[in-house]
Amino acid sequence: MIVGSVFDFGTFISELQRTYPFFIEAGLVTIQLTIASVLIGTVIGILFALLKLSPLKIFRIIAGTYITIIRGTPLIVQIFALFYGFSQIIMLSAFWSAALALAVHNSAYIAEIFRGATQSIDKGQTEAGRSLGMSGIMTMRRIVMPQAMRRAVPPLGNQFIIGLKDSSLAAFVAVDELFRTAQGIAAGTLNTMETFIIVGIYYLLLVMIFTVIVNAVEQRMAKSEK
Amino acid sequence: MIVGSVFDFGTFISELQRTYPFFIEAGLVTIQLTIASVLIGTVIGILFALLKLSPLKIFRIIAGTYITIIRGTPLIVQIFALFYGFSQIIMLSAFWSAALALAVHNSAYIAEIFRGATQSIDKGQTEAGRSLGMSGIMTMRRIVMPQAMRRAVPPLGNQFIIGLKDSSLAAFVAVDELFRTAQGIAAGTLNTMETFIIVGIYYLLLVMIFTVIVNAVEQRMAKSEK
Amino acid sequence: MKEMIRVEKLNKSFGDLHVLKDIDLTVNESDVLCLVGASGSGKSTLLRCLNFLEIRDNGKIIFDGEEIDPKTHNLNQVRQKVGMVFQHFNLFPHKTVLENVIEAPLMVKKTNKVTAVKEGKELLEKVGLADKFDVYPSKLSGGQKQRVAIARALAMKPDIMLFDEPTSALDPELVGEVLETMKDLAKEGMTMIIVTHEMGFAKEVADYTVYMHDGKIVERGLSKDLFNNPKEERTKEFLSKVL
Amino acid sequence: MKEMIRVEKLNKSFGDLHVLKDIDLTVNESDVLCLVGASGSGKSTLLRCLNFLEIRDNGKIIFDGEEIDPKTHNLNQVRQKVGMVFQHFNLFPHKTVLENVIEAPLMVKKTNKVTAVKEGKELLEKVGLADKFDVYPSKLSGGQKQRVAIARALAMKPDIMLFDEPTSALDPELVGEVLETMKDLAKEGMTMIIVTHEMGFAKEVADYTVYMHDGKIVERGLSKDLFNNPKEERTKEFLSKVL
Amino acid sequence: GDGNDQAQGENSSDGQADLTLDGETFVYALSGEYRPFSYVDENGELTGFDVDIGMAIAEELGYEGEPYRISFSGIIPGLQDERYDAIIGSMGITEERQETVDFSDPYYISGAQVYVRPDSDIASIDDITEDTNVAVALATTYEDMIADYTTDVSTYDSDVVALQSLDQGRHDAVVTDRLIGLINIEEQGLNLEMAGDLIDVDQMGIAVKKGNEDLLEAINEALAAIKEDGTYLEISEKYFDEDISQE
Numbered sequence A, B: 001m002i003v004g005s006v007f008d009f010g011t012f013i014s015e016l017q018r019t020y021p022f023f024i025e026a027g028l029v030t031i032q033l034t035i036a037s038v039l040i041g042t043v044i045g046i047l048f049a050l051l052k053l054s055p056l057k058i059f060r061i062i063a064g065t066y067i068t069i070i071r072g073t074p075l076i077v078q079i080f081a082l083f084y085g086f087s088q089i090i091m092l093s094a095f096w097s098a099a100l101a102l103a104v105h106n107s108a109y110i111a112e113i114f115r116g117a118t119q120s121i122d123k124g125q126t127e128a129g130r131s132l133g134m135s136g137i138m139t140m141r142r143i144v145m146p147q148a149m150r151r152a153v154p155p156l157g158n159q160f161i162i163g164l165k166d167s168s169l170a171a172f173v174a175v176d177e178l179f180r181t182a183q184g185i186a187a188g189t190l191n192t193m194e195t196f197i198i199v200g201i202y203y204l205l206l207v208m209i210f211t212v213i214v215n216a217v218e219q220r221m222a223k224s225e226k
Numbered sequence C, D: 001m002k003e004m005i006r007v008e009k010l011n012k013s014f015g016d017l018h019v020l021k022d023i024d025l026t027v028n029e030s031d032v033l034c035l036v037g038a039s040g041s042g043k044s045t046l047l048r049c050l051n052f053l054e055i056r057d058n059g060k061i062i063f064d065g066e067e068i069d070p071k072t073h074n075l076n077q078v079r080q081k082v083g084m085v086f087q088h089f090n091l092f093p094h095k096t097v098l099e100n101v102i103e104a105p106l107m108v109k110k111t112n113k114v115t116a117v118k119e120g121k122e123l124l125e126k127v128g129l130a131d132k133f134d135v136y137p138s139k140l141s142g143g144q145k146q147r148v149a150i151a152r153a154l155a156m157k158p159d160i161m162l163f164d165e166p167t168s169a170l171d172p173e174l175v176g177e178v179l180e181t182m183k184d185l186a187k188e189g190m191t192m193i194i195v196t197h198e199m200g201f202a203k204e205v206a207d208y209t210v211y212m213h214d215g216k217i218v219e220r221g222l223s224k225d226l227f228n229n230p231k232e233e234r235t236k237e238f239l240s241k242v243l
Numbered sequence E: 001g002d003g004n005d006q007a008q009g010e011n012s013s014d015g016q017a018d019l020t021l022d023g024e025t026f027v028y029a030l031s032g033e034y035r036p037f038s039y040v041d042e043n044g045e046l047t048g049f050d051v052d053i054g055m056a057i058a059e060e061l062g063y064e065g066e067p068y069r070i071s072f073s074g075i076i077p078g079l080q081d082e083r084y085d086a087i088i089g090s091m092g093i094t095e096e097r098q099e100t101v102d103f104s105d106p107y108y109i110s111g112a113q114v115y116v117r118p119d120s121d122i123a124s125i126d127d128i129t130e131d132t133n134v135a136v137a138l139a140t141t142y143e144d145m146i147a148d149y150t151t152d153v154s155t156y157d158s159d160v161v162a163l164q165s166l167d168q169g170r171h172d173a174v175v176t177d178r179l180i181g182l183i184n185i186e187e188q189g190l191n192l193e194m195a196g197d198l199i200d201v202d203q204m205g206i207a208v209k210k211g212n213e214d215l216l217e218a219i220n221e222a223l224a225a226i227k228e229d230g231t232y233l234e235i236s237e238k239y240f241d242e243d244i245s246q247e
């Protein structure tokens, strides 16, 4: 008799019913983790985008190196390295360690989103600002940035969805989010396939919900864009 | 005193020297895994791209569903579900289970690359082919596809780099690639930070090497493009 | 005078937009017919219906005496007999000039390669591009591209050639060479339907000219009559703007 | 007759490309000066050097009697006195028409909001856009956009206005309204330097016209003299092409 | 001697069914992240008590021994999938697990132990309350055990990390295997100590796929044989300076 890892539809249904309270709880952790990491990642990302756009070469080199390193190494390596690294600097819970690691990861991609959005704003906008006597920083803050922010919204929404999926790797540093919960259930019941398919469904649901939200935000912005 | 997870530069250097034979071996596994998964992913991806472009609605729905599911769930879930799922159909080694899971993951993105590339070919090309009496399939095969393939090269190169980083998750299903080797060394020596930074360097190196190769291929194609 | 193509009560809509309205048209062998009319009047759509790039809603298309029904006829075979030249050339950029020309004979007609190459070269020589066989389209001027496109269509030995504004994407100094090529074709007795804004050319080369407006054929006649003595008020108005 | 701006031996290169060569130029208060010349002759670059959007390589720019050195002067203050109008308007798309106009007074001059709004509205009324205060630029026609851009520049109460082909991005039917606005400005005594291809306007409105060729000033004179009796061969040639 | 000959006889050419999946090697799974039971040494070799026991048993069975490193959370599913013959991965024998795998006789005995920092108020398991944050390794028996005391549980992939995190102040206590705790505290110089006695006795068994009685029987015989001929004691003393087959 083969037990456990053959996919069995009956088991799938009964497990779906039995496990949903655990997954709902874990789903909330996943959502919190995603929101925290994308928000913090946005703050760090904007910082590095500004460095990358800075007239000072040394700043550009620093930002470029940071972005290259983060985008050139796997997320799981970053999570493990930072999880053990952060604890040296500041005592954080597993949740916040993972959130920060994910935030760092997101920040490199978000930095590129903002840099791209900023550079996509027509040079004439800067020239118009400067020709009115506005300083470089004022032009950036009042003229270029507000336009760049709007342009960054669609790719940021996409990054949010990516961040949601990436948060599954926090499972490996003891954050009880969706995937870790699935691992625990799978190891306990041996309904491996069923459990991973169930957790996949939860992720898919979350991705779809957030896709709808992201699209709604985009459409609203597109409307308010005069 | 905290031992182990504090970053120590001396340890870092000595570990770098001591562990390189293990990492070189593991790096080869990572490369094999990446190449295998991207190649297989390309084959599956082209198949689904063709389904998505098919005039038959049922094919488009199948392909759309596949792509949505794969792109809407985390890679790690796919790896776990398929690691324990494939074994029901055919017992594959850990390497090939992981390679197939990664291939499936890549395939959804590659399908979108090919679909996008194909749809970016001017409709006039199809009309010219049809107006010469070529059948729809012949036009696709002789006129549209060859052009789409060229256009797909840059995003495919990018997907290769992503696949390289993603292959790190095969560590969790018993493939002795770079990250798993790092995990083993970290657990054995407790030089956690140092080990993960070292493995990060290896990934970064591989990413850079492949980026150079990908760029060279692109430039060569751009040149041969008449 | 053999009838080449006849259209009866042809109608075509895109969604709610009724683009062609009860079109009747006959073209005899060796006729050169120009289609003129304002933008959006349906000229391209009519042309595209004739080689079934668009499928008519209703009405008849009778080709060489046989009514073509898209449901029962193999349209690929019909299209072999109807050459088409597009405004934007639509050359295959990944193939050389010669490869562009021999592609369809090789693939569709299964002509053997030696024959296809020989005939392809002859055609390219005829349109004045003997020195460009192995060049890729991106290296050609617009006028050269369009001449390759004409050679490519001729390579299938069509019974009739359709031209949709073949010169309107060209720089003015390159228009002449393409019109010249078309004139030669006309002289050789090729049956041609040409959508064009080149009224001078229409007047000179076309046996008949058809004026379309808003999806209908307003007036049809010998070119010299239509241009010099338009009967309809609308035609007069149109001609007064474009001449 | 007070001197407003004087340029002495101004040179500017982009890399190896020597774009402005020893330019000497004086513009007095209330002068209207048109800059004409072929594309690439350096007209825009000269204009942009005058408000330091480009920094000259060497030579002097003397503004209101004071030589401006980009190293020691606060260029932001200099630019407040030099209004600029661009070919492509460069309105701020995320701000309403009125917000576009009051942005710089509020932010740069720290004018209080009530005053800025009042003055902004007056300016917009002056350029004929009294009904567009709260509209976003994307809702305006090109001519309206350019008039907003003029009002925006005027809001800083500049001593001199620079126009870089202000009408060449406009549909022909919209050119007139912008030229009219500029004419009004000229009548009010605004000092203006205008790069334009509208020779009729230059002839009519400009006190002086400068013809540039290949980075040099070839000829400068009263507009009526330059247009009617050009002295230099090059100028004649240019005028024969464009008039 | 005796068992060895018999096993070799069985898997040679006399037509009897092979005990192992491929008939040549005895593949046994372990996490490789559970020092000193299984870990990667400085030469990159997988080593540890479990590894050596597995090798000794393989030899008794007359097969080539081959350890298979896989994350502990996926170790039972992998057995189910027949990726290896057995688990020799310091797996405690529990009723829950017995529903999914079959266990051999215990091959060593340890027990759950509470570890705390020296300044802690926790003196034994009874001091653990709802407010106590306890760290354990994922999919271990400790996870369930501690659930009766607190729901504020943090789980790690390995005990080593749990102990490190405790030392760093992330948690209030760690529940782990007593042997593991002691060895890690010493090797890493962690400032931690035991709180109270063994909470329970853990019997570690070798797991085989449910229903694989032939292999189970052979493993039990082999285990008895290596205990008898001193191989077991040698391995035990190599890692622990004592015999860990008894409580």
Ligand SMILES: Nc1ncnc2c1ncn2[C@@H]1O[C@H](COP(=O)(O)OP(=O)(O)OP(=O)(O)O)[C@@H](O)[C@H]1O
Pocket: C014, C017, C019, C037, C038, C039, C040, C041, C042, C043, C044, C045, C046
């Ligand atoms: N595929 C299509 N879908 C929807 N509408 C179409 C399509 N093709 C053409 N139309 C519409 O049909 C009408 C006639 O178009 P058609 O291209 O035949 O005009 P035309 O006479 O060729 O004009 P032009 O001189 O601009 O080429 C136009 O209103 C056009 O927008």
Ligand SMILES: Nc1ncnc2c1ncn2[C@@H]1O[C@H](COP(=O)(O)OP(=O)(O)OP(=O)(O)O)[C@@H](O)[C@H]1O
Pocket: D014, D017, D019, D037, D038, D039, D040, D041, D042, D043, D044, D045, D046
């Ligand atoms: N930022 C720049 N970098 C490099 N070259 C430039 C730059 N700006 C202008 N140039 C070059 O300087 C030369 C003069 O340009 P400029 O724009 O001043 O000419 P112009 O007289 O305004 O022409 P147009 O009538 O086309 O606007 C041109 O060759 C142009 O390509």
Ligand SMILES: [Mg+2]
Pocket: C043, C044, C045, C164
């Ligand atoms: Mg048309």
Ligand SMILES: [Mg+2]
Pocket: D043, D044, D045, D164, D165
């Ligand atoms: Mg210019």
